[in-house]
Amino acid sequence: MKVHLRVFVEIENLGKAMNALTDSGITGFYILEYKGMSPEDWEGFSIKEDPKSAIGMIRDYANDAVQICTVLNEEQVPVVEESVNKALENDRYTIIEVPIRKIIVNYGNQDKKAKEVDVWFLEKKVPCFYCGEDAAQRIRVDVNKAKIWCTNCGATRHYIFKGVENPEE
Ligand SMILES: [Zn+2]
Secondary structure: OEEEEEEEEEHHHHHHHHHHHHHOOOOOOEEEEEEEOOHHHHOOOOOOOOHHHHHHHHHHHOEEEEEEEEEEEHHHHHHHHHHHHHHOOOOOEEEEEEEEOOOOOOOOOHHHHHHHHHOEEEEEEEEOOOOOOEEEEEEEEOOOEEEEEEOOOOOEEEEEOOOOOOOOO
């Protein structure tokens, strides 16, 4: 299962928290800045409801804080928790972990275009390994694999190139 992990820290600890996440193997995250009031500060508090008082309260009492958010595999979570705890042992932080049911990513046209650039199509008229006919053999070369098929009988062979890095896998 994938987990949406959010680390809430005060703004002066942002660098420490980011390094702790990077150390634990997180490669990507996003950051949200917010004004935070801790439950202890807020308890028993009530404000006048006009906008000026509300905004004034935020200016005077709320702390500048950040939320660092990332998506990771469940197995990685304890590693991240430990790393954050080590880096921020003496600081205030909150971690919230939310299970993710589904992720939908739409790349628009970008992904398709990128893929098309990476794929080559070749055609060569040679005797087919299967039917023996001197027929056009179509070759599709992807980043780390190739597919060759016979235009006469349809026999297909697949090849995987070893030792080629594919960032998608
Ligand atoms: Zn053939």
